[in-house]
Amino acid sequence: MTDEKGTWKRYKRLNFSSKALSRRAKRAETKTTKHAHKFVITKLDSLRSAKQHIVTWLAIMVFLIVAVGVQMYWFQKAYRADTWSEGGTYAEAVQGPIDTLNPLYATTDAELSASRLLFSSLYRYDKTGHLVNDLASKTVRSANGRMYTIVIRDDGIWSDGKKVTAHDIAFTVDLMKDPEIRSPLQASWADIQATAIDDTTVEFKLPSSYAAFPHALTFAILPKHVLESVPAGAMRQNTFSVSPVGSGPFALRLLQLASDGRHKIANMSASKNYYLGAPRVNRFALHAFDQKDDLLRSLRTGEVSAAVDIDVRSPLITKKFTVETYPVNSGVYALLNTRSLVLKDRNLRRALQLGTDITKVKDQAGPSVPRLDLPFVNSQLVGADNLRPQRYNLAKAQKLLDKEGWKLRAGSKIRTNKQKAPLQLRVVTVKDSVYERVLDELARQWTALGIEVQTESVDPNATNRNFVRTVLQPRDYDVLVYELVIGADPDVYAYWHSSQATRLGYNFANYSSAFSDDALTSARSRSEADLRNEKYKAFAQQWLDDVPAIGLYQSVMGYAHRPSVQPYISDVSIPSVSERFSDILYWSAERSQVYKTP
Numbered sequence: 001m002t003d004e005k006g007t008w009k010r011y012k013r014l015n016f017s018s019k020a021l022s023r024r025a026k027r028a029e030t031k032t033t034k035h036a037h038k039f040v041i042t043k044l045d046s047l048r049s050a051k052q053h054i055v056t057w058l059a060i061m062v063f064l065i066v067a068v069g070v071q072m073y074w075f076q077k078a079y080r081a082d083t084w085s086e087g088g089t090y091a092e093a094v095q096g097p098i099d100t101l102n103p104l105y106a107t108t109d110a111e112l113s114a115s116r117l118l119f120s121s122l123y124r125y126d127k128t129g130h131l132v133n134d135l136a137s138k139t140v141r142s143a144n145g146r147m148y149t150i151v152i153r154d155d156g157i158w159s160d161g162k163k164v165t166a167h168d169i170a171f172t173v174d175l176m177k178d179p180e181i182r183s184p185l186q187a188s189w190a191d192i193q194a195t196a197i198d199d200t201t202v203e204f205k206l207p208s209s210y211a212a213f214p215h216a217l218t219f220a221i222l223p224k225h226v227l228e229s230v231p232a233g234a235m236r237q238n239t240f241s242v243s244p245v246g247s248g249p250f251a252l253r254l255l256q257l258a259s260d261g262r263h264k265i266a267n268m269s270a271s272k273n274y275y276l277g278a279p280r281v282n283r284f285a286l287h288a289f290d291q292k293d294d295l296l297r298s299l300r301t302g303e304v305s306a307a308v309d310i311d312v313r314s315p316l317i318t319k320k321f322t323v324e325t326y327p328v329n330s331g332v333y334a335l336l337n338t339r340s341l342v343l344k345d346r347n348l349r350r351a352l353q354l355g356t357d358i359t360k361v362k363d364q365a366g367p368s369v370p371r372l373d374l375p376f377v378n379s380q381l382v383g384a385d386n387l388r389p390q391r392y393n394l395a396k397a398q399k400l401l402d403k404e405g406w407k408l409r410a411g412s413k414i415r416t417n418k419q420k421a422p423l424q425l426r427v428v429t430v431k432d433s434v435y436e437r438v439l440d441e442l443a444r445q446w447t448a449l450g451i452e453v454q455t456e457s458v459d460p461n462a463t464n465r466n467f468v469r470t471v472l473q474p475r476d477y478d479v480l481v482y483e484l485v486i487g488a489d490p491d492v493y494a495y496w497h498s499s500q501a502t503r504l505g506y507n508f509a510n511y512s513s514a515f516s517d518d519a520l521t522s523a524r525s526r527s528e529a530d531l532r533n534e535k536y537k538a539f540a541q542q543w544l545d546d547v548p549a550i551g552l553y554q555s556v557m558g559y560a561h562r563p564s565v566q567p568y569i570s571d572v573s574i575p576s577v578s579e580r581f582s583d584i585l586y587w588s589a590e591r592s593q594v595y596k597t598p
Contacts, residue, residue, distance in 0.1 A: 082592075083591065084590070084591055085280075085588070085590045085591060085592040086280045086281075086282075087280075087281070087282050088282060088565075088588070088589030089281065089282065089283040089284070089589055090281045090283070090284050090285070090306070090565055090567075091284075091285040091304040091305045092305065092306045092307065093288075093289055093295045093296075093298050093303075093304040094113050094286060094287070094289070094295070094307075094308045094309065095108065095109045095288075095289065095290075095292065096109075096110040096111075096263060096264065096289050097110065097263070097288055097290050098110045098111055098114065098255070098264045098266060098288040099111070100241040100242075101114055101118065101240075101242060101243075101244045101252065101255060102238075102244060103115040103119055103222070104175060104181060104183040104185065104222070104235065104236075105183060105236055105241075106220075107184060108288070109308075109309060109578065110286065110288035112576075113308075113578045113580075113581070115220045116220075116248070116578050116579070116581045117249060117286070117584065118220075118248045118252060119220035119221060119244075120134055120135050120156060120164070120275075121134050121135065121217065121219055121221055122134055122135050122136040122150060122152070122169065122217040122221070123136055123214055124218060125488060125575050125579050125582055126582055127568075127570035127572070129573055129574055129579075130488070131214055131218075131488065135152045135153055135156050135164065136151070136152055136153075136217070137152060138150070139151075139214070145209030145210070146205065146206045146208065147203065147204065147206070148206075148213065149202075149204075150201070150203075150217075151201050152164070152165075152202070153200075154199075155275045157273040157274075158246070158247050159245050159247065159252075161273075162223065162225055164223075164247050165199040165200070165224075166199055166202040167196040167224055168222065169194060169202045169221055170194040170202055171222065171227075171228065172219065172220075172221050172222045173189060173192065173194035174194070175222065175232075175235070176188075176189045180233055181232050182236075185219065188216065191207040192205065192206055192207070208525060209525045209526075209527070210524055210525065211527045211532060212489040212491040212524060215487060215488055215489045220246075221247065226245050242255050243255070247274075249271055249274045249276070249278075249584055250269065250270060250284050251268060251271050252266065253267045253269050253283075254267045255267070258287070262294065263287055263288055264287075264288050265286065265287050265288070266285070266286040266288070267285050268283065268284045268285070269282065270284075276585060280588050281590075292309075292314075292433065293316070295307050296314055296316040299316075299321065299560060300316055300318070302562075305562050305564055305565040305589065306559065306560065306562065307560050308558075308577065309557055309558060309559075309577055310323075310559070311366075311433045311434050312325060312366045312367070312558040312560075313366055314433065317560060320562070321562060322560065322563065323559070324559050325366065325367075325368065325558050325559070326556060326557045326559065326570070326571065326573075326580070327555075327557075327574070328555045328573065328574055328576060329377050329380075329485075329488060329555075329573055329575045329576065330484060330485045330486055330554070330555035330576065331372045331375075331376075331377065331483065331486060331551060331553070331554055331555060332372070332481065332482070332552045332554075332555055333481075333483075333550065333552060334352075334356070334427075334442060334480075334481055334549060334552060335481075335509045335548070335549045336352065336479055336547065336548055336550070337475055337477060337478055337479065337480070337508075338509055338510045338512070339475065340478045342423065342424070342425065342478060343425075343478055345404060346546060346547065347403070347404050348401070348404055349546075349547040349548070350547050351400040351449070352397075352449075352547075352550065353389055353547050353550050354390055354394075354396050354397035354400065355394055355397030355398070355445060355449045356446075357445060358371070358550075358551075360441055360445070361441050361552050364437040364438045365438060365552075365553050365556070366434070366556065369553045369554065369556055370553065370554035371551075371554065373387065373388050373389055374387060374540045374543070374544075375492050375496055375539070375543050375549070375551075376486050376490040376536070377573065378554070379573065380486075380490040380536075381533055381536055381540070383533070384537055384540065388544075389550070394448070398449065398450075401415060401449065405417050406423045406450070413447075414450055414451070415449075415450035415451065423451050424451070424452045424454065425452070425478045426477055427439060427442065427443065427453055427454065427455050427456070427478065427479040427481065428456045428457075428458060428480055428481070429455075429456075429457055429458075429481035429482065430457065430459075430482070431458060432457075436457050438481060439457065440455070442479075442481070458470075458471055472508065473503045473504070475508065482508065483555055484506075485576060487576065488575040490532075490536050491523070491524050492520070493520045493524055494506045494507070495507055495508070496509075496511050496516060496520060496548070497520050497521070498511065498512040498513070498517050509549050511546070511548035513542055513546055516542050516543060519535050519538045519539035519542070520539055523535035523536050523539070554573075559580070564589070564591075565587075565589045566589075567580075568587055569583070570582060570583070
């Protein structure tokens, strides 16, 4: 048996020593620090070094990848080009309104523009302003100039799939000359007979020789199979006026009222069956505005991509748009009413001409506006450089007025005659920002001559006063600032022959001259270009002597468009604003990249 007491005696008593524990702790700390430095700290330094190498290599790899990407981008760019392509919608704003899409009644720029897009004709104008075949393929003129036989191409297709024939052409002429139709074209076609010989041949018989007749064959051709059953009196109200069938480069999809409730939009799609080929743009949207300010505002807001016939000096035009002007074969004149109590005196008309600084008047219309010295566009005559009106001479104008008995009395700024009646002129124009600036400049200059000038701008769209019936037809003015559409041929018979000085005629100056009548009649009946040119030169000289009007400037068409679209408009003088579509097949509204040919 174990002696418990003896057993416990074998174990020594343990005493606690803080100093010994402290020494042991310090030795452990020293050992731990050495191990940490050896196995951790030194390893961290190696990790930092490795990290720097890794980052450096990653940066090099990123640089190489970017460099390869840039190289590939420039390589591809060198063999690719950004160009205009097919597709898209071309939205254009034009002066309206659109009351009808039937070309028999088209009068506004918007309606005439829509006619050019929706309908084809026998002839059209190319980008140089010259007459070329459209549906016509061959034309034969008789020796006496009174008969034209025209053969048309056989691939003209209406938008409803029917074929265009010579019967459609003869039918259209019959509509234009029908007095019950009441078309503005009726007077021009009343004495002309059109007969379809067969499906592709039509014959025109004229009452007399008319050299400019081919220019009249640019009228829009209408479908006989659609309209032959429509009574003449109901033609304008027929659904054809809002949903026409045409054979032009575009077909109507929808004529709609815009969301603003203030203008209409003619939405058209490209015709795939058009005989000259489909247009590059898929759709064309023609926005018709009554007011030019609204037209320009639609361009700025992005509602449309382009706007035509704008005032290039408008504050609404910004650098965001490409703005160009194109000369048009029209002229703006100060038409002097030769039956006016004051202006029936030729010397007084000459005094007005001498006292008008045309350069300052032109400046009001915009930069680089061409001069207009003659009753037609200056470039339409050959060898007419010496035909010019008398130069501006204020002193000479004042002397001529004095000679005619219109004198400035002491203390008065207005000239009076012996009966002390003041020299007054009532000058009228249509409401338009450009015309109104021109009117103000004329009033300023003529006031300086001692003339009391009363001005008035009449809104042609006003419902309370019809401009044609209340101003043009009764010749209710002394001077009318107005545009005359001359066209591609210098035949201005309608504006200056005395037979047209009637209520329904277009001789707004009431000009009458036996010599001028003879020259105009003779010129339009001769086919020889040289002889016609000489006849018109003789008329122009007489016109300058008689001063029935003062040529202010040749009209220009202002066109603005965004970089997102590309129109192709001739920089040569175009016959009229609606003829801007001569190259409509090549207008674009889409861009894409293509590979260049090596």
